[in-house]
Amino acid sequence: MQKAIQPTSKSRLARATEQRFTRTALIVMGLVLLFLFVLPLVYNKANLKAWGIQPFFGVQPPALIGQLADAAQYVLLALGLNIVVGFAGLLDLGYAAFFAIGAYTYAFLASPQLSTVTHGAIDIHLSFWLIIFISALVAAIFGALLGAPTLRLRGDYLAIVTLGFGEIVPAVFLNLNTVPLTRGLTGGPDGISGIDPPGIATFGLGSDICPKLSMAANGATGGCSFSSNHAEPYYYLAIIIVVILIFAVTNLRSSRLGRAWMAIREDEIAAAAMGIDTVRAKLLAFSTGAALAGVAGAMFASKLQLVGPGSFSFTVSVFVLCMIILGGIGNIYGVIAGAVILQLTQSVFLTNLPNNLHDLGTKNHIDFLANTDWAGLKFLIYGLILVVLMIVRPEGLIPSARRKAELHGDTGEPAAEVAGVGALRNDETERANPIARAERESLYDVRDEDESHSSDVDKI
């Protein structure tokens, strides 16, 4: 995992690692992981009844585990989009396209679809563990392909081109079904169903072990496969993948490439002048981000066992963007928090809020609560949450620690964390937009000398 970094001395590597994962971060992560690991074991109906605890927002235990497993897919999406938008500063409004590509890749390689279309000539059922890499690779290739036309574009022109791709990709999956050459391939609006769930080998323990793991015995492979009745295996799988990718992305950020991205975000011209190959770095940002979306797509397809074009609309791209900005763009823990909070807000809190408020109203005889049609107000409440959160914390919940890095940035990597607190700083739009600049100056009045000097230069 440390391969991307080329240390000049061992001590520097050690220091860099220390900086990447502070002791506090590791402890917090460990505690969170322990909590997540124990949660399905403790949080079940029998225990809740025994302890007299109400279910979390009225969600029964098995459903909550499933919601958390779904939230993990959004965590991956947020981590990936954060690479493109947060690290490299390229506003991407069509990120769901790569999510779709990953999901459809999985669907083609692990469903009867190809067999049906070719009348049995091609029948591919690869293992989840293999396809997850293929999905990532395919998405990454498309990331580079779709990134290529945007290289000359800046700011919001780039945003609209990515938005265009985000509209085109699901439309292509929808319509390929009716094109003569690929008739029936993508299933049109119905999508592809009957997708294989992930499975594991029994390692000689026999298929009796499967029910104990909340899985089903799979006669075809002789192993156990996940089943849609039990979310726990998906939940643990999602946690493992997320943890691996958190480490990967954290390392990537402090790698040579990661620093190149942040340099490009801060000032593309200066970065190019410092010898950074901006074309290569930008394409890699798009493809790395896309690869994570590809993994998320594979997980999505394997869990739902159904893939349709409707699941990858512009709304999904916007939703993930909201997650990373609300969480604190550029900060890995921030975007994870944003993803979990927003996804649970949507899938647990808002879904159950109408019933909860209604019950509260009837129990305490508050007519207003009991009689309002809260279900019809779901989006209004969601919108209000977004607006209020943004007004209260415009820099996000956990902003990236720019100041901290500046103070401790003595490892010979001064540009390692020059992220504006939650700010996407594209130099040109910045200059064109004095409001944003003025604001930043008032927000961060405590600046080190280099910073204020450079902003003076800006003004000349």
Added chain:
Amino acid sequence: MELFVQQLLDGIVKGSIYALIALGYTMVYGIVELINFAHGDIFMLGSFIALAVLGWFGVAINPQNQAGLVQGGFFPTLIIIVLTLLIAMLLTGIIGVLVERIAYRPLRNAPRLAPLISAIGMSFILQNIGQIWHGPAAVSYPEVFPTGTIHVTSGISVAWKDIFVVVVCVMLMVILQTFVQRTKLGKAMRATAQDYDTSKLMGINVNMTITLTFFIGALLAGAAGLIYGLSIHSMQFTIGAQAGLKAFTAAVLGGIGNIPGAMLGGFLIGIVEAMSDQYISSAWTPVVVFGILILILTLRPSGLLGQQVPERA
């Protein structure tokens, strides 16, 4: 050939509505560099407001023949429509100002992407309001124009309402262009768009100017709302977001921040859509529209009429 001309005319009608919405995007972007995601929903609410105003004037949908044509003849009809247009524009304009006050002004000094999220939140809120107001299903709009068409040649015909749509759109665009280029307030808008700080130093009330920009943008969206309703005869709470996306595309295509660019982009998108619907397939239209957009932006990275800003070191 006749088919082509007919599609061209249809495209112009569709495009003029996109152009009106696109103006709101481009003006707001020009002055505060914000993609106002709520703008499409302001258009949708504008359409509902116009429907309500038509109702006040006694123009309602007649269930028998789907016609709500005012009985009094040509001029009373015209007066009512003009009055409706003005009232709906004004009310929608007020919504635009409120949205700016609530969701964008507190974030004037925030990081660049923060207002984008509050814009998305605002869009959800406005959509929900539209849904509560008229329900989830599409609402039909009265037919106020003579339903006949004018035959230009044998294969080409123009509906009365299409003439109304294009005439009103072009008139509003001319008025807007004159306002921005010739009046003092227009000058203040251009100055604020160019340089916020310096405009402030020159004594321009920039806050008022930004409010004015949102007001005018929403004004035009309100007009587009009435025109859309009278032309398509239906409105749904989700239409705003869809049309808004296309209008935003139009604004970028023309060169965002550029007023004639937004008009050109709007007409272009409308025509491309009409042609694609006819000659390729309406299912592939989004692919064609966005494909052309990507192609054009690859060749002209700042849009058709956008200024090629030289890179400054």
